[in-house]
Amino acid sequence: MQRPASQGAAGAATAPVLADEPALWKAARRGGEAARARLIEAYLPFVRMLAAKMFAGRIDHDLEFNEYLQFGTIGLIEAVDRFDPGMGNQFKTFAGHRINGAILDGIGQMSEKRTQVNTRRRLQLERGESLRDALDARTGDLFQQLADVAVGLALGYVLDDPVVYYHEDATVADQHYTRVEMTQLRSKMQALVGNLPEKERMVIKYHYLNQVPFAVIAQTMGLTKGRVSQIHNKALALLRRAANAVSACDMVW
Structure with a gap:
């Protein structure tokens, strides 16, 4: 991705992000x-x-x-x-x-409404409701449904990390080995997300990477909130299967 004019070369700001x-x-x-x-x-x-x-x-x-x-x-x-x-x-x-x-x-x-639950908590509650609805539906194999719940929790932990990027290729300075491991794991998960079908990829990117609630995603994609929840759960199932298929992935789902 190109840097804005204040941070990069003069021609970088005018170059398109996508070739087309x-x-x-x-x-x-x-x-x-x-x-x-x-x-x-x-x-x-x-x-x-x-x-x-x-x-x-x-x-x-x-x-x-x-x-x-x-x-x-x-x-x-x-x-x-x-x-x-x-x-x-x-x-x-x-x-x-x-x-x-x-x-x-x-x-x-x-700033006038700090008595309400903060953004992170609201999104976590929303994800939990989505996963609970999938379990309540009682369709398919129960073990696979529980595995999808585990993927959802792990995905939230890996992708929804409160690391602040001060520009697109920077990471918070941290010499701990756990930070290196988390960075590597996040990169692997982002690669798996990038291979999802379009709707599933967009829901995961909106919700986990950019903190957008399901209701706003629904408005953006022209769908109902319930449909976005279904796409979210399908994406988690696809990610679980993809992660199991990639031998380089170090996590056990």
């Missing part, structure tokens, strides 16, 4: 859902970078990084839906203002 990005914008403006989804997915790391920069310079330490990330992702989705490539502007410039604005707006709203 101009064609994707044309398709998205014609109502192409697949093109829209690809554009959003491609710019999720850009949101993380901007959210991390704002989090690093924060004055109010009451909010978590995950909340900055969630607000920024919602701003990205709105930017993709409103961007007009025919105006001649670069999308990163257009989206950057809206992502930062969405984070600032979210901070202002959340």
